[in-house]
Amino acid sequence: MLIRRGSSVEKPSRARPHRTRRTSLLAGALALSLPLGITLASQSGAQPLTAPTGAAALQYEDRFLELYDQIMDPANGYFSAEGIPYHSVETLIVEAPDHGHETTSEAYSYLIWLQAAYGKVTGDWDPFNDAWQVMEDYIIPGAADQPTNSFYSPSAPATYAPELPDPSQYPSPMDGAVSVGVDPLANELSATYGTDDIYGMHWLQDVDNVYGFGNAPGAPCAGGPQTPGPSYINTFQRGPEESVWETVPHPSCDDFTYGGDNGFLDIFIGDDGYAEQWRYTNAPDADARAVQAAFWANKWATEQGAQAEIAGTLEKAAKMGDYLRYGHYDKYFKQSGCTSPSCPPGTGKDSANYLLSWYYSWGGATNSNAGWAWRIGSSHNHFGYQNPMAAYALSTDPDLIPDSPTAQQDWETSLERQVEFYRWLQSSEGAIAGGATSSWNGSYAAPPAGTASFYGMYYQEAPVYVDPPSNQWFGMQAWSMQRLAELYLETGDPMAGEVLDKWVPWVIGEVTIGQDGDFSIPATLSWSGQPDNWNPANPGDNAGLSVSVTDYSQDVGVTGSLANALSFYAAATGDTAAQATASGLLDAMWEHQDDLGIAVPESRGDYSRFADEVYLPAGFSGTMPNGDVIEPGSTFESLRSFYQEDPDWTKVQAYLDGGPEPVFEYHRFWAQADIALALATYADLFGDGA
Structure with a gap:
């Protein structure tokens, strides 16, 4: 368990005793004498929205510390004995993880971000360093977990197997006759770090070994049901129609102990023969979030004169960003615009899309005498995974620019490309549409005539998965625009401002805030049309791309992220409606505090x-x-x-x-962290001395 510890750093004067009671929006306004704030009418008209500023805004810092203590309290059940954050306190929950005491790389990245904010508020940076170390110990595979990378050949990164439309069409046949491109990163990374191993998080972990595979870090194929602690596992493997309800859980290291005669391999891949093997899948948005958190930790610790305390962790974040470039590449290192499996392969960085794709994966034989390993990128790019703030950090922050010779330029290109991607996908109303692919149907098929394109990639309404459609969840909007709003405040990027100037009024118009904790935000989006073909010299107005909100919710994690995004935008622009909506949402959520955190019935x-x-x-x-x-x-x-x-x-x-x-009433770790971060953000941007 990560325990708060004392620090030799003098605590900033803004750290004050925690409040122990909940304060309603109206009562808080009266108690804090809000001539210091901003008042606007709420969308419901039920009562005014107040936007505290100055000393009045520091109530949100107190709330941050109060919620932080709830999250970190061992009795509340957010963490395993190892200090790993569970997906949720509750065990019966099925989402992307199919059990509450699994965890994701997402949760680890949120822990790092939460501890960065804690360092900002208190001056104690030990928990931030500890959080990164927990991540490195348990969710980044070590050398023993990826033992045959030395056999990897960048000129033959993997054997092609098409993605298929439905799970019932699997296993997918491997086809060695399809040419694949060259991996341009492997030799550079090996030379830079003196190892062939990958420094990136695997996306899914069975923290309590509920399944019993026992793929424990350090000995991934040597476990079983009696192995205590975390185990590397995987689920999704079978195309866009495979929802979590259709998955077959399997170990990341398959030695054929469980499953059938060939373990689990012949459920997914058709081959003439099968070998015991290990394999991992990285979710680039999570690694990028960890880098994003490291950027802010560096900024805040430097302001406190404590940067030396986190210097070692910053080096690791830069290293993670170096390997994160695998998320820029097409699955089989083909060039964008490929409309047939027989199209020419990439020969270098011409297979890079410079966006953060849905995943990258790597694997190999468990038997060193077998002598093979593989790596793939992903052809599918979802707007919700983009993180221009991480790209900015990795291309401009001297402490976070990776060591590889071409990494800084790659991230400079990625920063520009990601912001353009948002602009290309922005609907006429303001919301951001799904994404694009460099491999239509996952098999390099020809897209329908007239499909809009972006640097050779083709528009996808619902990238990656369609059960349910990946673009209908509003949470992707809040997550991704929060990062863009950070970038806008930090840099004033004009295209980022153009996108946000349209997105923010749209979302505010879809938010309702009433009395006594009553609020709603968008939950489900419906899309029609497509964007214009991208022309960076003359972007279109996307008059034919439209969105509507079909359902609303009180998803507290998404609400936290939305409040965070609006706070950054308000700080960048002085937009009073954005600031008042952010504080109004934070106040409404605080009315739903219970013994474990913030939750509403679902x-x-x-x-x-x-x-x-x-x-x-x-x-x-x-x-x-x-x-x-x-x-x-x-x-x-x-x-x-x-x-x-x-x-x-x-x-x-x-x-x-x-x-x-x-x-x-679920208490998801990421959701509690998102709320806490929004509270800290508001206090930082609008509090005393801001």
């Missing part, structure tokens, strides 16, 4: 899918570590029978038996 009608059948190829037969049978006819729940022992299972079973939709 009805989960999608839990009917516990009974959904998971497609498995005809003839496949195997077992999970606990003996659950894997075969055609298996369901999501039958592959996870441990859920029947969960204390909340009775609510789900009653629903499956015809009862009402189950209702939960």
Whole structure:
């Protein structure tokens, strides 16, 4: 467990005793005598929105510290014994992770960002360094976890296998006749760091080894059900229609102990023979968030005269950013504009899109005598994964510019390309549309005639996955625009300002804030049309690309991110509506504080899918570590029978038996961190002395 520790650094005078009571928006305004603030009418007209400034805004710093203490309290259950943040306190939850005591690289990155904010507020940087170390110890595979990288050949990075439209079409056949491009990063990275290993996070971890694969860091193939602690696992592998409800969980190191005769490999890949192997998948948005947090930590620690305390961690962040460039590349290092598997391969950086793609992956044989390893990028680029603030840090901050000779220029190019991507995808109303691909249908097919393009990539309404569509969740808007708003405040980038000047009024118009914690933000978006073809010299107005909000929610994590984004924009522009909306949302959420953090009731009608059948190829037969049978006819729940022992299972079973939709109040780690960060941001940008 990461415990707050004392520091020899003198605490800033702004750190004050925590409040122990909740204050309503109106009562807080009266108590703090808000001539110091800004007042606007709320969208509902129920009461004025107040935007505290100066000393009055420091209430949000107190709230940050109060929520921080709730998150870090060992009794509240956010962390494992190792100090790893769980996806959620609650165990019965199915989202991208399919169990609450799994975790993601996202959660690790949020921990690092949270501890950076804590260092800003208190002057104590030990927790920030500790958070990075926990990440390095447990979610970045070490040398023992990726043992055969020395056999990797950059001229033959991987064997091609097409992505297929539906899980029922898998396993996908490998096709060595399709030419793949050259990996232009591997030799440079090996020369820079003296190793062939990758320094990046794997995206998913079974923290309590609930599945029992026991892929423990340091010995990923030597475990099993009795192995305590975190285990590397994976789920999604089978194309855009594979929702979490259709996944087959499997170990990151497959030595054929579990699954069928070939472990789990022949569920996903068709081949003439199968070898025991390890493989990892990186989510570039999470690594970028860790770098983003390191940038702010560096800025704040330097202001405090404490930069030397985090210098070692900053070196690691720069290194992570060096390897993060794999997220710039097409899956098989093909050039953009490829419309056939037979198109010419890339010969260098001509296969780079300079965006943050959905993933990069790497793997190899467990047997060193087998002598092979592979690496791939991803052809699919979602606007929500972009992080221009990380690109800015990696191209301009002397403490974060990576050591590789071409890294700084790559990130300079990426910074410009990412901001252009937002501008290209901005709807006529202001929201940002899905993304683009360099491999249509994941198989380098020809896109439909008239499909809009961006530097050779083709517009995708819902990049990567369509069950549900990846562009319908409003959270991607809040996450990605928060980063752009940071960049705008820090640099004044004119195109970033152009995008935000349109996005902010749109989103404010879709927010409602009432009394006593009543609020709503967009939840689900519906899209029509497509953007204009991109012309950087003359960007179009995208009159044919439109969005509508079809549902609203009180998603507290997304609300925190939205408040954060609006705060940065308000600080950059003086926009009083943005500032008042940010503080109004923060006040409304504070009314939903409970013993563990901030939470609201959530009805989960999608839990009917516990009974959904998971497609498995005809003839496949195997077992999970606990003996659950894997075969055609298996369901999501039958592959996870441990859920029947969960204390909340009775609510789900009653629903499956015809009862009402189950209702939960979830405490997701990332969501609590996002709220806390928004509180700290508001206090920092508008508080005493800001």
